[in-house]
Structures are given as C-alpha cells and as structure tokens.
Amino acid sequence: MPxxxxxxxxxxxxxxxxxxxxxxxxxxxxxxxRWLRGLQEGKIYGTRCPRCRYTYVPARRFCERCLGALGEEAWVEVGPQGTLVAWTRVHVAPDGDPLASPRAIGLIRLDGADAVLVHELIGDREWESGIRVEAVFRAPPERVGSIRDLLGFRRL
Structure with a gap:
C-alpha cells in the first residue's frame, strides 16, 4: 500500500x-x-530583537515573534538581579521519586529581559511574587559551562 x-x-x-x-x-x-559560556564567566546574557525590542533569556539565534535573525549586535548582558514573577514548591523529583526536602522553583524576569528564566530559589522560606532576587553562581573554579553554574536565585 503506498x-x-x-x-x-x-x-x-x-x-x-x-x-x-x-x-x-x-x-x-x-x-x-555561548549562553552557557557566559554562565561559566558569571554573567547572564540575552538577545534583544532589534525589530520587536523583546529580550530573550536564555539567548536565542532567531526571534520567535518576527523570525528575525539575532546576530552579534543582539547580545546583551542582563541581570544578575530580577523580579520573581511566580513560584512553586516541588515535592517530587523528575524521576518520580519523592524529594527528601521540597525545592522552590521560580520564574524570574531578570533586569533588562522580557522573557522569564525558570530556576531554583535558594533559601528555606515562603516566597512571594514580585520580590527582588539575585543570581547566585558557583565559585569560579567550579564552573564548567553548565546551567548548574547558576545555583539559583536568592532574595535580596
């Protein structure tokens, strides 16, 4: 049958x-x-579309809104501070096993960015949308160019 x-x-x-x-x-x-290499340097980069003026974090090569190329001139440093837009507490690991202690995960809009970044919230507390947070990086010798170079975000 064809x-x-x-x-x-x-x-x-x-x-x-x-x-x-x-x-x-x-x-x-x-x-x-390139974005991960920035984390290794202790910096967070985004790309800003010259047409839409929207700043993506993590950085992108193409604008998802107008499909324009985001070249060298589009790269901008954002953060390391930002605003916690929303958060949740996670009780189950990605493999389905219960976590020994719950983790807080947040949506952070970094200063200078439009997109939000999903990452861990550091500190055992009740979080509130709208509070100011800042990035916490691993010590420079421990960074390898991974998302885990950014440990998470703590309350300012």
Missing amino acids: LIERIQHLDEVRAWRGTIRLEGVYTAGVAGE
Whole structure:
C-alpha cells in the first residue's frame, strides 16, 4: 500500500513489533553554547530583537515573534538581579521519586529581559511574587559551562 493512500480500516495499519535502539547527543546549539559560556564567566546574557525590542533569556539565534535573525549586535548582558514573577514548591523529583526536602522553583524576569528564566530559589522560606532576587553562581573554579553554574536565585 503506498504511503499516500488514506487508511480506511484499522486492519490496514501496519506495525513494527520489537525495539529500536536510539542514541543521540544533545547540543545546546550556537546561541545556547555561548549562553552557557557566559554562565561559566558569571554573567547572564540575552538577545534583544532589534525589530520587536523583546529580550530573550536564555539567548536565542532567531526571534520567535518576527523570525528575525539575532546576530552579534543582539547580545546583551542582563541581570544578575530580577523580579520573581511566580513560584512553586516541588515535592517530587523528575524521576518520580519523592524529594527528601521540597525545592522552590521560580520564574524570574531578570533586569533588562522580557522573557522569564525558570530556576531554583535558594533559601528555606515562603516566597512571594514580585520580590527582588539575585543570581547566585558557583565559585569560579567550579564552573564548567553548565546551567548548574547558576545555583539559583536568592532574595535580596
């Protein structure tokens, strides 16, 4: 049966039984890699669209609004302070296991940025939307160019 023919009955559907091994390597891409290198330096970069005037964090290569290219001139340093837009407390790890102690995760709009960044909130307290926060980085010798170089955000 050619692939372009429409299937009329379920008994016409073909299936592959078994498993297919898939392997892959994730790359952050050109903008993502540069953004991560900024974290390694203790800086947070965004890209500002010259047409839309919208600043993305993490940085992007193309504007999601007008599809314009975001070249070298679009790169701007943002933060390290910002405003906590919203937050939640997480009790379950990504693998589904309960956490030993809950974590707070927040949406932070860094100074100079329009987009929000999702990251951990540091400190055992009740958080409030609208408060000012600041980035906390690992010590310089411990940074490797990873999102984990940014430990999270603490209340100012």
